[in-house]
Amino acid sequence: MDVRMISRVLWLRSVLRSRERWSRARLGEYQRRRLALLREHAYARSTFYRHFHQGLARAPLAELPVLTKAALMDCFDDLSTDREVRLAEVEEYLETLRGDDRYRGRYWVSATSGSSGRKSIIPSNAREWATVIASYARANEWAGISAGPLHPMGMAVVSSTTAWHQSARVAATVRSPFIQSVRLDAASPLPEIVVRLNETMPEVLVAYASMIRALADEQLAGRLRVAPRAVNASSEVLTEETRAMAARAWEAPPFNVYAATETGGIAAECGHHQGMHLFEDLVIPEVVDENYRPVPPGVAGDRLLVTVLFSRTLPLIRYEMTDRVRLATRPCPCGRPFRLLESIEGRTDDLLTLPAQGGGSIRVHPVVFHQVLDLLDAAGWQVRQEDKALEILVAAPGAGFDPADTARLVQAALASAGALPPEVRVTIVDTIPAGASGKRPLIVAAPGTS
Ligand SMILES: [Zn+2]
Numbered sequence: 001m002d003v004r005m006i007s008r009v010l011w012l013r014s015v016l017r018s019r020e021r022w023s024r025a026r027l028g029e030y031q032r033r034r035l036a037l038l039r040e041h042a043y044a045r046s047t048f049y050r051h052f053h054q055g056l057a058r059a060p061l062a063e064l065p066v067l068t069k070a071a072l073m074d075c076f077d078d079l080s081t082d083r084e085v086r087l088a089e090v091e092e093y094l095e096t097l098r099g100d101d102r103y104r105g106r107y108w109v110s111a112t113s114g115s116s117g118r119k120s121i122i123p124s125n126a127r128e129w130a131t132v133i134a135s136y137a138r139a140n141e142w143a144g145i146s147a148g149p150l151h152p153m154g155m156a157v158v159s160s161t162t163a164w165h166q167s168a169r170v171a172a173t174v175r176s177p178f179i180q181s182v183r184l185d186a187a188s189p190l191p192e193i194v195v196r197l198n199e200t201m202p203e204v205l206v207a208y209a210s211m212i213r214a215l216a217d218e219q220l221a222g223r224l225r226v227a228p229r230a231v232n233a234s235s236e237v238l239t240e241e242t243r244a245m246a247a248r249a250w251e252a253p254p255f256n257v258y259a260a261t262e263t264g265g266i267a268a269e270c271g272h273h274q275g276m277h278l279f280e281d282l283v284i285p286e287v288v289d290e291n292y293r294p295v296p297p298g299v300a301g302d303r304l305l306v307t308v309l310f311s312r313t314l315p316l317i318r319y320e321m322t323d324r325v326r327l328a329t330r331p332c333p334c335g336r337p338f339r340l341l342e343s344i345e346g347r348t349d350d351l352l353t354l355p356a357q358g359g360g361s362i363r364v365h366p367v368v369f370h371q372v373l374d375l376l377d378a379a380g381w382q383v384r385q386e387d388k389a390l391e392i393l394v395a396a397p398g399a400g401f402d403p404a405d406t407a408r409l410v411q412a413a414l415a416s417a418g419a420l421p422p423e424v425r426v427t428i429v430d431t432i433p434a435g436a437s438g439k440r441p442l443i444v445a446a447p448g449t450s
Contacts, residue, residue, distance in 0.1 A: 012134035019281045020336045027337045034309040042315040045081035067319045100172040110166035112261045131310045132264035139268035143230040143255035155181040156202035166261045187434040194224045209236040210440035217379040219249035241374040274332045275340035297327035354419040368417045372409045380432045385446040389423040395432050
């Protein structure tokens with residue numbers, strides 16, 4: 001256990017807590033000050049940003065170019081503000097990573113699984129890493145979970161168990177003092193996960209939304225018998241239907257948390273469950289359309305740009321995330337100054353491109369599938385796009401399930417969305433297979449079509 005890191009996190013948690021009472025004006029003033037410091041740092045220390053923002057040093061944020069994941073990884077060495085941080089070396093280090101080891105003795109490195117495209121790799125110095133941990137702690141606190149040295153808590157995380165996954169790295173840092181966490185591989189067979197959870201009886205259950213749905217189904221069927229005080233859903237779209245199932249299974253609604261390797265926690269639900277509050281003291285979010293123009297509250301954007309105010313090793317200014325999110329039009333009754341995200345509608349990658357009725361092609365929103373498949377009495381579903389057809393996996397449906405009927409309903413829904421209905425095959429499976437990262441995405445687009 002790293003005592004200095006733990007005390008840093010405890011201090012930051014109280015700092016973060018105090019900002020929840022700020023006014024909107026005070027928050028805006030703080031963002032302006034922190035953004036100026038971030039840009040000053042980037043221009044002084046990063047060769048990449050000196051060129052990328054050339055002539056724009058005084059331009060407002062909204063006029064700066066967008067940083068894509070591809071640019072971040074292609075220009076990693078120039079973008080880094082520490083000349084000793086080199087991508088090739090960091091990659092080599094990740095291959096042998098164990099527990100709470102640090103790169104060059106001072107960087108905690110997390111990486112995405114790279115299951116959906118390119119891997120992103122983020123090194124964090126002590127201050128950045130403490131902030132990432134504090135951002136997750138904030139989400140937990142809002143869910144009524146406040147672990148600390150005086151009251152450690154039993155947590156089960158059903159996720160990716162690879163050592164470089166951010167949640168694994170956070171767990172390795174905070175292990176003994178705060179949290180007795182058990183990590184279960186989301187990619188292992190569901191019955192195995194159920195057995196382990198029954199043995200562990202966690203106070204807090206954290207899982208991808210698709211896994212929460214499967215586990216709620218197991219609980220309602222009587223095979224899973226856990227009684228967590230809180231259930232946190234992470235990293236995936238939490239549908240209304242999964243939310244309702246989890247509420248039935250564990251007698252309380254789950255708390256949705258939105259996080260990414262590049263940012264740590266970005267948004268989380270408070271006890272009012274009106275949406276997720278953006279952590280606007282840590283990131284400046286911009287919801288934009290496909291041409292990077294801002295979209296108003298109530299309208300789903302195509303991209304979310306984030307400026308990570310505490311990023312220093314790799315400054316992230318207008319970094320592009322392909323999540324489709326919508327800002328709420330109404331404030332939350334809790335009075336926190338942070339705006340609400342009404343929903344995450346999925347990733348832009350989740351849109352399926354299909355031939356349109358009038359010729360050309362059309363992008364079909366996941367909601368078209370939700371409206372049919374969420375009504376099924378089943379443990380889960382997945383739509384997989386193939387060359388000319390769609391395959392729909394339905395996990396462990398109840399008696400009376402009719403695959404042909406479901407295929408027809410999906411075709412009708414696609415037709416009313418303007419698509420030329422493709423061939424639809426419905427296949428019954430025991431469980432939805434997990435990808436390399438352990439996630440079970442609802443929609444899997446054929447490569448190169450979205
Ligand atoms: Zn609230």
